[in-house]
Amino acid sequence: MELEKTVHYGSREAVIQNLKDAGCTPEMMECIMSHLDEDDMGELLKLLEHHRSCLLGMVHEREKQIDCLDYFVYQIKRNKEQK
Template sequence: MELEKLVNYESKEIVLQNLKDAGCTQEMLECILTHLNEDDMKEAFKLLEQHRNELLNALHESEKQIDCLDYLVYQIRRNNEHK
């Protein structure tokens, strides 16, 4: 099946841009497209899910870092109020 019809997009370029916007590397993009073009949906979904999980893990790590900074700011402000 044609890639555009597979995802109901107007063109292959839009699909490619979507994958790039999602942070896919060129290598990953080519691999996903190969699986999609070969109607190997299982592997394509596996790669997409793997990338999604990597993005989600990075997000959670960033949230932890923000929490650490927020706590530090809180402690500094609290200390300054007592002076």
């Protein structure tokens, strides 16, 4: 199946740019493009879902870090107000 018809992008370059913007490594992009070329949508979707899951995990980790920092700032302000 033609790439452009599969993912509704104007060009192969647009797909590659989207993958770069999504934080895919060059190796991952090569693998994804290979699955697209082979019309192997099952494996392609598994790769994309795995990458999404990894990105989401990083977001959650950063949220925890922000929560810790917010709590630390809260404690400092509370302590300052009590003095």
